[in-house]
Amino acid sequence: MSVVPDAPAPLDFIREMIKEDVDANRNDGWVITRFPPEPNGYLHIGHAKSICLNFGLSLQFAPNARCHLRFDDTNPTKEEVEYVDSIKEDVKWLGFDWGDHLFYASDYFEKFYGFAVQLIEKGLAYVDDQTPEQMRVSRGTLTEPGKPSPDRDRSVAENIDLFARMKKGEFKEGACVLRAKIDMASPNLNLRDPVIYRILHAHHHRTGDAWCIYPMYDFAHPLSDALEGITHSLCTLEFEHHRPLYEWLIQSVDGLPSKPYQREFARLNLTYTVMSKRKLLRLVKDGLVSGWDDPRMPTISGIRRRGYTPVAIRSFCETIGLTKYPGLTDLALLEHCVREDLNRCAQRVYAVLRPIRVVLTNYPEGKVEFVELANNPEDESSGKRLVPLSRTLYIDSDDFMENPSAGFFRLSPGGEVRLKYAFCIICTEVVKDEGGQVVELRCTYDDATRRGVKPEGRPKVKGTIHWVSAEHAVDVEVRLYDRLFTVAQPEADAGEDGDFTKFMNPASLEVVTAKIEPSVKEAAPGKVYQFERVGYFFTDPKDSKPGNPVFNRTVTLKDSFVKAK
Ligand code: ATP
Ligand code: MG
Numbered sequence: 001m002s003v004v005p006d007a008p009a010p011l012d013f014i015r016e017m018i019k020e021d022v023d024a025n026r027n028d029g030w031v032i033t034r035f036p037p038e039p040n041g042y043l044h045i046g047h048a049k050s051i052c053l054n055f056g057l058s059l060q061f062a063p064n065a066r067c068h069l070r071f072d073d074t075n076p077t078k079e080e081v082e083y084v085d086s087i088k089e090d091v092k093w094l095g096f097d098w099g100d101h102l103f104y105a106s107d108y109f110e111k112f113y114g115f116a117v118q119l120i121e122k123g124l125a126y127v128d129d130q131t132p133e134q135m136r137v138s139r140g141t142l143t144e145p146g147k148p149s150p151d152r153d154r155s156v157a158e159n160i161d162l163f164a165r166m167k168k169g170e171f172k173e174g175a176c177v178l179r180a181k182i183d184m185a186s187p188n189l190n191l192r193d194p195v196i197y198r199i200l201h202a203h204h205h206r207t208g209d210a211w212c213i214y215p216m217y218d219f220a221h222p223l224s225d226a227l228e229g230i231t232h233s234l235c236t237l238e239f240e241h242h243r244p245l246y247e248w249l250i251q252s253v254d255g256l257p258s259k260p261y262q263r264e265f266a267r268l269n270l271t272y273t274v275m276s277k278r279k280l281l282r283l284v285k286d287g288l289v290s291g292w293d294d295p296r297m298p299t300i301s302g303i304r305r306r307g308y309t310p311v312a313i314r315s316f317c318e319t320i321g322l323t324k325y326p327g328l329t330d331l332a333l334l335e336h337c338v339r340e341d342l343n344r345c346a347q348r349v350y351a352v353l354r355p356i357r358v359v360l361t362n363y364p365e366g367k368v369e370f371v372e373l374a375n376n377p378e379d380e381s382s383g384k385r386l387v388p389l390s391r392t393l394y395i396d397s398d399d400f401m402e403n404p405s406a407g408f409f410r411l412s413p414g415g416e417v418r419l420k421y422a423f424c425i426i427c428t429e430v431v432k433d434e435g436g437q438v439v440e441l442r443c444t445y446d447d448a449t450r451r452g453v454k455p456e457g458r459p460k461v462k463g464t465i466h467w468v469s470a471e472h473a474v475d476v477e478v479r480l481y482d483r484l485f486t487v488a489q490p491e492a493d494a495g496e497d498g499d500f501t502k503f504m505n506p507a508s509l510e511v512v513t514a515k516i517e518p519s520v521k522e523a524a525p526g527k528v529y530q531f532e533r534v535g536y537f538f539t540d541p542k543d544s545k546p547g548n549p550v551f552n553r554t555v556t557l558k559d560s561f562v563k564a565k
Contacts, residue, residue, distance in 0.1 A: 003056040003095070003314040012322040014053070014265055015060070018232055022061060027231040027258075031061040034068040034103075034230050035091070036221065038075065039083035039205075041277030042292040042299045043090045045313065045334070046268040052317035053234060053265070055096035068228055069098040073106045074220045076204035084205075086292070090300035095310045105215075105224050106206045112215045113167065115223055115253045116178060116197055120159045124252055125196065126152060127162040129176045138184075139192050145185035146192040152181065166199055169212045173199045180219075182248060190245045194218055222246040226256035233260045236267040237326060265322040271331045271488040273298045274500055279491070288501060289484075293542075295552050296484045296508050306481060307528050307538025307554030312341040331483065335555045342528055342536045342554065347375050350387060350420075350466050351516040351531040351551075353478060355394035357440040357470060360425060363391040368469070371421050371451075376530075387517050389422055392470040394515045396534075399465040400441060402430060409463035411441065418464040420532065424449040466532050473515035478537065478551045480510040514551075523549045533557070 002009050009015070022029050033054040037043060043051075058067035069091060073079050091098070119125035128135065128151045140146035154162075163178055165171065178197035186192055196219035201212050222245075225233045233246070239262065246262045269275065274283075275298060283289045283297070292299050295306035303313070316337040320329055350373075370386035395411065404412040411417045416426045429442035449461070483505055487493050490500040520529065525544040529537050529551070537551040544550040 002318060003052050003059065004311065004318055007315070007318065009060055010318050010321060013324065014232075014234060014263060014322050015057070017263065018057065018061070021231070022064075029064050030231055031057055031065040032068070032229055032231045033057050033065075033234060034070050034225065034228065036070045036072045036105075036224070036235075037087050038072045038078075038217075039080065039087060040075070040078040041083060041281055042086050042301055044275055044277070044280065044298045044300065045270060045303065046275045046298075047090075048094060048300060048313050049268040049317050049320070050234070050236070051091055051094055051096060052314055053322065055091075055094075055098075056318075057232070066101055067096070067098060068101040068103055068230070070103040070105065070224060070228070072217065072221065072224075073104055073204070073206065074215050074217060076200060076202040076214060079205055081205050086301060090304075093300065093304060093310060094313060101228075103224070103228060104206055105220050106204060108220070108224055108227055109207060109211055109215075111227060112220060112223060113213075116163065116215070116219075117160065118253060118255075119180065119196075120163060120178075121156060122252070123156060124181050125178055126154050126159050126181055127166065127176050128152075128179050128193075128195075132174060135177075135195075139189065140184070142187075142189070148184050149179075149193070152184075152193070163197075166197070166213050167211075169201070171199055173201055175199065178213075180245075180248070182245075188241060188244055190218070190242050191248070194245060218242055218245055219249065222249045222260070222262070223253065223256070225260040225262075226250060226253075226258050229258040230260040231258070233262040235262060235264055237264045237324075238267070240264045264324070266324065266326050268320065269326070269328045270298060270334065271328060272483040272485050272490075273331065274485070274491055279500065283501070286501070288504060295479070295481050295540075298484075305538075305541055306552050307342075307536060308338050309341050309345075309528075312338040315341065328489070332559050335559065338555050339536065339557070342530065344378055345376075346528045346530040346536055347382060348373070348377070348530045348532050349517055349520050350468050351476075351478070351514050351520075351534065351537075352394045352396045352466070352468050352473075353480070353512050353514045353531075353534060354397040355468075355515045356397040356400060356438060358393045358395050358425070358467070359440060359442050360391050360393070360445045361428070361442050362444045365391055367391065368472075373421055385519050387519070388469045388472040389419075389467075390469045390471055393419075393467045394470055394473060395419075395441075395465055395467050397438075399463075400427075400438070402438065410465050411443075411463070416461050418449070418461050419445075420464050420466045421451055422467070423447065423451070424461050466534075468515050468517050470515070472518050474518055474521045475513050476516050476520075476549050476551060478512050478514040478553065479540070480512060480553045482508045482510075484508050520549060522546045525549075528554065530557075 035054045055067045058065040128149045138147040177195045179193040182191045293301035293305045368390045375382040399410040425443040425445045431440040485503045486505045487503045490503040494500040526541045527539045535556040536554040540550045
C-alpha cells in the first residue's frame with residue numbers, strides 16, 4: 001500500500017529487504033518500525049521522509065505491522081515539552097497514527113541502568129576517570145589505534161561500586177563516564193570503548209531530578225528498539241558506522257525481548273534551505289525568521305502554515321524514493337508535488353497583486369454585470385460563482401507595458417487584450433501622475449467579443465489577463481513568500497566560518513495589499529485558493545480572520561524563483 005491515494009506501493013532496497021523477511025516468516029511475519037525523534041526542535045521535511053517510510057511500512061504490511069512513535073529523550077539539556085507536542089501534531093497532520101504505541105526512551109531509564117550493570121558484571125563495561133580531553137587523545141585516529149585507558153582493567157566490583165556512586169550523584173559532571181569495553185584497536189572508532197553513560201546534573205522534562213546519569217544515544221537506541229520489539233530499525237546513513245555497535249549491544253545484553261536490526265538510507269537534502277535542527281534553531285533564536293512555523297521554514301509547521309498539504313508531502317516522499325547514497329533534491333520537485341495536489345483541490349479566484357486602474361470609457365456608468373465562473377475546472381462538484389464586472393477595474397501592473405518588448409501579448413497602448421471570461425479591451429490612453437508613474441489606463445471594450453462569441457474576420461487576440469471590479473474588490477494583505485536562501489546549498493557554500501545566514505534571501509518575503517474579488521472576503525483561516533494566473537495562496541491559520549483575510553503565497557503557478565536583485 002502506498003501513502004498516496006491510488007498510487008502503487010513503492011519498491012526500493014529497504015522495502016524489498018523487508019518483504020523478503022516477511023516472505024521468509026522472520027519475526028513471525030511481523031514488521032514493527034519506529035520513528036524516533038529527539039525532542040530538541042520542530043520536525044522538518046527531512047523527518048517527513050523518515051515518517052512516511054516508517055509509518056508507510058506499517059500500512060503496507062498491515063495487519064501484521066505497526067509503527068511506534070518514540071521520543072529519544074536521553075539528553076535532558078536540550079529537550080522541551082513544546083517540541084514533544086509539536087512533533088505529535090506534525091506526525092498526525094501528515095496522516096499517520098501510532099495508536100497505543102507512544103513511547104519515551106526515558107521510560108526505560110531503570111531498565112537501561114540494569115543493562116549497564118549487566119555489562120559491567122560481564123566485564124564488558126568500566127568506569128573511566130580520564131578527562132574528556134585524555135579520552136579524545138587516547139581514542140586514536142583513523143590510521144592509529146587507540147590506547148587503553150588506565151582504568152580499563154578495573155575490577156567488576158570496583159566498577160559496580162563506582163557506577164552506583166555515579167548514579168547517586170557523588171561525582172561532578174565530567175568526572176567519569178561508563179564505557180563499553182570493546183576494542184581500542186578497532187578500525188571503527190565507534191567500537192573503541194564508546195561512552196555509554198555520562199553524568200548530567202540536569203532536570204529532565206519527564207523524569208525530573210530522579211537521574212543524574214544519562215545513557216548515550218548509541219546505547220539507548222538499540223536497547224529501546226529491542227525492548228519495544230522493533231523488527232526493522234531504519235535510520236539515516238550517518239549511523240552506518242554505528243551499526244556494529246548497535247549489533248554488539250544487541251548481542252551482548254541478555255534478556256532482550258527481540259533482536260532488531262538496523263539498516264540505513266540517505267537523508268533528504270533539499271536545495272535553497274537548511275535542514276538540521278541546530279541550524280533551524282539558530283534562525284529562530286536570532287530572529288531571522290518569525291518562528292519555527294514561519295512559512296519560509298522547511299519545518300512541517302512552517303510548510304503547513306504556508307499551505308502545503310499532507311498529500312503533497314507524502315507524494316513527494318514517495319517520488320524521491322530511498323537510496324543508499326547521499327543526494328540533493330531540488331526544491332522545485334517539492335513545489336511540483338504541491339502544485340499537483342493544490343490544482344485538484346484549490347478554489348479559483350481573481351486577485352490582483354499589484355493593481356493598476358482601468359476605466360472602460362464606453363461601458364455604462366453604474367452598470368454591474370456578473371460573470372459566471374467555475375470554482376474549480378478540475379472538480380465540477382465545486383460549483384460556480386458570480387464575479388462582478390463594472391466600468392472601473394483593476395488589472396495587474398505586470399500585465400501592462402508602455403513600451404512592449406517583443407513577445408509581450410498583454411496590454412499596451414493601442415494594443416488589445418482579452419479580459420478573462422469577459423471581453424476584449426483596447427488601451428486608448430495612459431494616464432500618469434506628476435512623477436511619470438502610470439496611474440490609470442483608459443480603454444474601450446468590444447461587446448462583440450464576449451465569451452462564446454467568435455466575430456468573423458477579426459484578428460485573434462493573443463493575450464488574456466485577469467481583473468477585478470474596482471468598486472467591489474476587497475483589499476487584502478498578501479505575503480509573497482519565496483526561497484529562504486539565494487544559493488542552492490547554503491551550508492556547503494558557507495565556507496570556513498560556516499555562516500550560512502549570509503545567503504539569506506532578502507526578497508524571501510514581500511507583503512503587498514492586493515485587490516481581490518468579494519467572494520473571498522469571509523474566507524476561513526487555513527483555506528487554499530488559486531489566484532488565477534498567479535499562484536496558490538493559503539489564508540494564514542494564525543493571522544487571517546473571516547472579514548479580514550490574510551494570504552500566504554504557497555507556491556507560484558510555475559517555477560519562478562525571484563532572487564534578490
Ligand atoms: P537533524 O540533523 O535535523 O537535527 P536528527 O537526525 O538529529 O535531525 P532526530 O530527531 O534524531 O533528528 O531524527 C529522527 C529520525 O528522523 C531519525 O531516524 C533520523 O534518521 C531521521 N531524519 C532526520 N533528518 C532526516 C532527513 N533529512 N532525511 C531523512 N530522515 C531524517
Ligand atoms: Mg539526532
